Amino acid sequence: MLLNFRAHLVLPFSLPKELFFFFFVCMFSPKEHKRCRSIPGNSLTSHRTIFTLREMEHAGKKRGIVIKDDWTGYSLDLFTYPEHYRHDIDNVYIPHGVVVNRTERLARYIVEDFADDNIVVLCVLKGGYEFCVDLVECIKVLGRNSNKYLETRVEFIRLKSYLNDQSTEDLHIIGSRDLSFLRGKSVLIVEAIVDTGKTMKALLKHVVTFQPKMVKVAGLLVKRTPNVDENLTDYVGFEIPNRFVVGYALDYNEYFRDLNHICVISKIGKQKYKKLTHEGESGADEDVGGRWREIIQVGIVQGPL
Incomplete structure (x- = not known):
């Protein structure tokens, strides 16, 4: 029965098998739940007891x-979006409503993990601002409706890590390098997308030099790329293939930030908005090498919420 039910599900995404089983057994009565905890010969359990709920939740956070x-x-015909992007995007990859709902779940994980600690949220700009606003608002709502209110201070870190659709490799910090206000604090870095992981590794290395009490990373999107370090992120919204996506504040040379949905940019869109280098030639593309750079600007924007 388990296998037949799963075979007939048509989803645009897959869940880790332990999470799928968790959601499936919730459809049963408590009696059926207990009976199904171990099913000899079932491929989901492989002749062993299934994961505990804690392990399932851990998998949900990490992947x-x-x-x-x-x-x-x-299809684009199923959604509304800015008309001037009609030929510049191929499809709606993740609808806005799905993104918001997943963000609410990540907020619950964060509230549970940080307990009574006050947290400093480091929002990675520009792409992370929509995700950060929604995530912090969810944390505040959860606090108002429970006894786990987290005092949240928001700071912004500005990154420029792409030239056209290529992620950068080197880390150059421009402006103030002083993050001493993180000393002894519980820090949550909020990033919209983790690509190769090199940027996040460099940022974490810089942050820990200021001796924060704890550092965790929330990434809305994590790409499946070769040699990516899965331990970089503590809270993950979606694991996606290695595609260049825009929308929900993610851009292509500063365009597409006004899209609510997360979409895949088209070849027409890439060519239309391709950025020129200072020499007047096209910058790096998927099959073209280029000078990679990264700029981080750190600025204190807002105090306790």
Whole structure:
């Protein structure tokens, strides 16, 4: 019964098998739940007791919702979006409502993990501002409706890590390098997308030199790229294939930030908004090498919420 039910599900994403089983057994009565905890010969359990709920939740935080490699997205005709992007995006990859709902779940994980600690949220700009605003608001709402209110201070770190659709490799910090206000604090870095992981590694290395009490990373999107370090992120919204996506504040040379949905940029869109280098030639593209750079600007923007 388990296998037949799963075989008939049609989803644009997959869940880690332990999470799928968790959601499936919730459909049963408590009696059925107990009976199904170990099913001899079932491929989901492999002749052993299934994961505990704690282990399931850990998998949900660390890997998130897994978007399949062959997922082609939703037709643009099913959604509203800025008309001037009609030919510049191929599809709606993750609808805005799904993003918001997943963000609410990540907020619950964070509230549970940080307990009574006050937290400093480091929002990675520019791409992370939509995700950060929604995430912090969810944390505040959860606090108002429970006894786990977290005093949240928001700071902003500005990164420029792409030239056209290529992620940078080197880390150059411009402006103030002083993050001494993090000393002894519980820090949550909020990033919209983790690509190769090199940027996040460099940022974490810099942050820990100021001796924070704890550092965790929330990434809305994590790409499946070769040699990516899965331990970089503590809270993951979606694991996606290695595709260049825009929208929900993610950009392509400063365009597409006004899209609510997360979409896949089209070849027409890439060519239309391709940035020129200072020599007047096209910058790096998927098959073209280029000078990679990264700029971080740190600025204190807002105190306790």
